[in-house]
């Protein structure tokens with residue numbers, strides 16, 4: 001878990017400030033968020049958060065349980081001849097069930113989007129470095145981009161390329177990428 005800076009094979013020079021000692025690999029930072037200023041690891045995240053399958057099952061079970069309460073209410077309405085309970089309980093059960101299905105389906109869609117873009121996201125995200133001297137992200141080999149990027153530009157670049165553009169925070173959707181940076185996937189970095 002603990003990784004020494006000395007492990008770095010070659011020193012990389014930051015194109016933003018020229019410092020060659022302050023850079024750390026982005027994946028290393030994200031693996032150890034406690035070692036960097038608050039929120040930095042999130043700003044460098046490779047992909048949006050997606051509910052796991054386990055989470056979705058849990059949400060499904062919770063939804064069913066709540067719908068079951070509505071159904072029980074409806075049933076007690078039938079038993080005690082209280083039409084209001086029957087109608088209210090049935091409505092509640094149907095709404096809760098429909099809502100649960102929507103939530104779980106939305107989560108599955110989110111997972112599919114993340115999985116579909118994973119390869120491209122990794123391709124860009126893994127080789128990137130973050131310079132703590134000037135707070136920029138860059139690609140040590142100069143590929144696919146040789147200039148410095150702010151963490152926001154970096155995330156927008158990676159996420160757009162990977163097809164996660166819709167999941168960017170509102171303020172990140174407005175972040176401008178440097179002119180000339182090669183955005184190939186989707187081709188519309190400014191439109192989500």
Ligand SMILES: [Zn+2]
Nearest residue numbers: 014017131134
């Ligand atoms: Zn720098």
